[in-house]
Amino acid sequence: MTTLSTHDAEERESTADEETTAGEDHVCPDCGGHLTHDASRGETVCADCGLVVDENAIDRGPEWRAFDSAERDEKSRVGAPTTKLMHDEGLSTNIGWQNKDANGNSLSSSQREKMQRLRTWNERFRTRDHSERNLKQALGEIDRMGSALGVPKSARETAGVVYRRALDEGLLPGRSIEGVATASLYAAVRQTNLPQTIDDMVVVSRVDEQEFTRAYRYINRELSLEIGPPDPADYLSKFVSELDASDELAMRAHDLIENGKAANVHSGKSPVGLAAAAIYAAGLLVNEELTQETISDATDVSTVTIRDRYRELLEAEADRDPVEASAAGGSNASA
């Protein structure tokens, strides 16, 4: 056990070293370019494409202490953001309690012995409360992903609450911890109207989009979170800053979206696409030359979709508000 603790110390040192030199194997998730760390701004940005990967680099620490009280568990360093130690899915593995293999056949005596040893360890984990460990790993993941995406701490805590509810309601069995953790974070992001998209989540999550969206829909329904589809306006500020557009354009785009929503042009359509189209349309209105392709690159929406949506937006605008006033009073008679 002494060897273990020295190992621990070494790990700690190397981790601290990496933090000061800003970066392990960091590669830009967008373009694959090299990442540089700006300590004064606390940002990790891609030198090639300018993508901000991590805006608050200092808060790599575990946040899950707010959720459980067992101090001894802190020493176990479970769920800490030093994720390379946990890249295997070992922690989500469970040992069955029957002496059967996956096909239901009985095990040989030597295998039974092996399983007994494993159960001994499993028992130790269990006495430390299985679900606490589950929770801790999930919260560590939520925090890791959240900080990589620049999600504020308050929203990350909301995500933790969502996850804990899912755990309490027994929604976990049959689902991966990672998937539900990602789903919880996304639910919190949606609930607080933050601009992170599903695509953003997939970049930092270890589960694929299908698994995570499935888990998201499931917990959304089962927990009655009643989170509707994203509001296109949520994405505006993010895209506007990415495109270096003016505040005036942002306001026009917002107006267009509000008008569009009133005219119901957004039902069943991609909110991201609508936001992209609103920016393009607003660019025309305020004479800022933003090409469809530029916006397409920044928003991951095709130019075709931008065309279709912005046309609908302008039609709705013409129908409803022929006067070019930015009147907020949107009382209207539909059709």
Added chain:
DNA sequence: AATGGTATTTTGCCTGA
């Protein structure tokens, strides 16, 4: 060079066996 339009393929969601 950018936009507008169209045909085709891909993709995800829903529904019904």
Added chain:
DNA sequence: TCAGGCGAAATACCATT
């Protein structure tokens, strides 16, 4: 749980300004 229908979006390609 799965296949298939369906609409939206992407992709490819061409026309227009």
